[in-house]
Amino acid sequence: MILDHRTYQLRPDSLAAFLELYGREGLPIQKRHLGEPFGWFVSQDIGPLNQVVHMWKYRDLADREQRRAGLAADPDWQAYLKKASPLLVTMENKILRPAPFFDFA
Template sequence: MIIDHRTYDIKPGCLPKFLQLYGTEGFPVQLKHLGQPFGYFTVTDIGPLNQVIHMWKYESLADREAKRGALQADPAWQAYLAKSAEAGYVARQENKILKAAPFFDLK
């Protein structure tokens, strides 16, 4: 098992708008292709502000590649990406692949 950990820095004042657009147009398409996320969070009070962090669990890098390939091929996802890019809410994105420690079971 691996976790795809993504952090988005959202421009100040844009977090509610980003979450509204993603929640109505992006999240449903991701659920269809990726299943339920391992976690989806916002950082608003302590530490770096205006961040969105989400994590998706995959069986392997090959599983991630197949699921994300299907997501990228979905016209609804492409429409969401175009709207999101046009809105310009995201200032920066960081992506990490996490592997569980040997003593921790992600299942």
């Protein structure tokens, strides 16, 4: 198993708008293609502000590639991205593998 760990830095004062838009439009589309997220978090008061972190679990890189290709090809997702992208400053992505002694399957 692998974990796709994404951090989005949002423009100041856009966190609430992003969360509302994502919850209403983005999440349902992603769930159709990616399944349930492993976790979804918002930074608050300590450390970098205006950030969201979300994680998605996949069997392997091939599974991730296939599911994300389906998402990218979805016209609803492309329409959502046109609305959400102006709210973002940066995006960071990491692929995490579990340590040998930890199984999150």
